[in-house]
Amino acid sequence: MNTFANHCRAQLQVPRNTTSKCILDEVTRKGATAKYLQRIRQVLRSQLNGKNKIRAINSYVLPVIRYPAGIISWPMEEMKATDVKTRKLLTMHGGFHPKSSTLRLYTSRKEGGRGQVSVRATVQDETSKIHKYIKDKASTDDVLSECLRQWGTEDEVLEVPSWEDKPLHGMYHRQITEVADIRKSYQWLEKAGLKDSTEALILAAQEQALNTRAIEAQIYHTRQDPRCRLCKEAPETVQHITAGCKMLAGKAYMERHNQVAGIVYRNICAEYGLEAPRSKWGTPPKVVENDRAKILWDFQIQTDKMVMANQPDIVVVDKEQRKAVVVDVAIPSDHNIRKKEHEKLEKYQGLREKLEKTWKVKTTVVPVVIGALGAVTPKLEQWLKQIPGTTSDISVQKCAVLGTAKILLRTLKLPGLW
Numbered sequence: 001m002n003t004f005a006n007h008c009r010a011q012l013q014v015p016r017n018t019t020s021k022c023i024l025d026e027v028t029r030k031g032a033t034a035k036y037l038q039r040i041r042q043v044l045r046s047q048l049n050g051k052n053k054i055r056a057i058n059s060y061v062l063p064v065i066r067y068p069a070g071i072i073s074w075p076m077e078e079m080k081a082t083d084v085k086t087r088k089l090l091t092m093h094g095g096f097h098p099k100s101s102t103l104r105l106y107t108s109r110k111e112g113g114r115g116q117v118s119v120r121a122t123v124q125d126e127t128s129k130i131h132k133y134i135k136d137k138a139s140t141d142d143v144l145s146e147c148l149r150q151w152g153t154e155d156e157v158l159e160v161p162s163w164e165d166k167p168l169h170g171m172y173h174r175q176i177t178e179v180a181d182i183r184k185s186y187q188w189l190e191k192a193g194l195k196d197s198t199e200a201l202i203l204a205a206q207e208q209a210l211n212t213r214a215i216e217a218q219i220y221h222t223r224q225d226p227r228c229r230l231c232k233e234a235p236e237t238v239q240h241i242t243a244g245c246k247m248l249a250g251k252a253y254m255e256r257h258n259q260v261a262g263i264v265y266r267n268i269c270a271e272y273g274l275e276a277p278r279s280k281w282g283t284p285p286k287v288v289e290n291d292r293a294k295i296l297w298d299f300q301i302q303t304d305k306m307v308m309a310n311q312p313d314i315v316v317v318d319k320e321q322r323k324a325v326v327v328d329v330a331i332p333s334d335h336n337i338r339k340k341e342h343e344k345l346e347k348y349q350g351l352r353e354k355l356e357k358t359w360k361v362k363t364t365v366v367p368v369v370i371g372a373l374g375a376v377t378p379k380l381e382q383w384l385k386q387i388p389g390t391t392s393d394i395s396v397q398k399c400a401v402l403g404t405a406k407i408l409l410r411t412l413k414l415p416g417l418w
């Protein structure tokens, strides 16, 4: 900060010519902005994942702006223009959907945003920090007190409305608030390490920003038939495509479901030293067994007619502890996760009683339910702990979200870029 005080002194000693100061400011701003945009392009072209690209922007690109920010004046229009340009570059590189929420781009990842910092916020933050420094030191330093006198005005407080309150952009957030663990539902943004284009796609899906036929007809009032392009039965919404279309149920949903169940399955195998399929695309055998355990995959268990649900995704029997766990996976619409969890529990109670009676093992039913766009209930972590082996909630959530991204890309025939 001593350098800064020296800078102030230098400025005050220069004959006070407003025009030359203005020109100097402008030249500095132009130079900084050009350097900033050059670095942004460099970061966007890199192979970094979505989270690390944004970290690079915040810690490697924005300092170019921050360095001169508090010292020279920076007109609001210029800051806004540079932010618009930044978002255009993001969009061009596939990292930000053009109709996605700008507020959310600048919200921290913990709160469900992308965690980018804007030029505007950087300049305002730096300016207010320097003002605070000057205010604190003005009483003991003549030069700084002269600075303070010249500045005079109070800092403009940056008031940021929240994306959750927006009618379309915040709809998903409001829908899942009642059923999901919000922090956990967004943790894939922090921990999954997805590509920026996948992050952008899933957030756009959550924000009703994707051009589905229903959105085109209802929001943009085009003459598009709002019904689903595949089944022609229901309105084509993101919810319908990701978890409600009967044309996708047989293959696409099944594939996503099996990928998630496969993670759990392989972790159980590892726990008991049983061999699992090497490739994540390989279908597990119906039965694997050793001295310690027996694992059934999608196996129809012989029961009397009273037990309707007798083919859960996984049954694992621990022979030493005389315990069995019945696991069933579901990836419903995000607002349905709690209901689905309950449904799965109820559905397998008959099978649980049957197994306890005939196999003489203590049996637990464990639902593994993840919303198609990542929402999870507060209980998911506890459920996973009841399954032998170690399955993290982030691993299954990441897998479900990736599966959904694939379904959206294929169905909406989205190109790589928007």
Ligand SMILES: [Zn+2]
Residues within 6 Å of the ligand: 228, 229, 230, 231, 232, 233, 234, 240, 244, 245, 246, 247
């Ligand atoms: Zn459909």
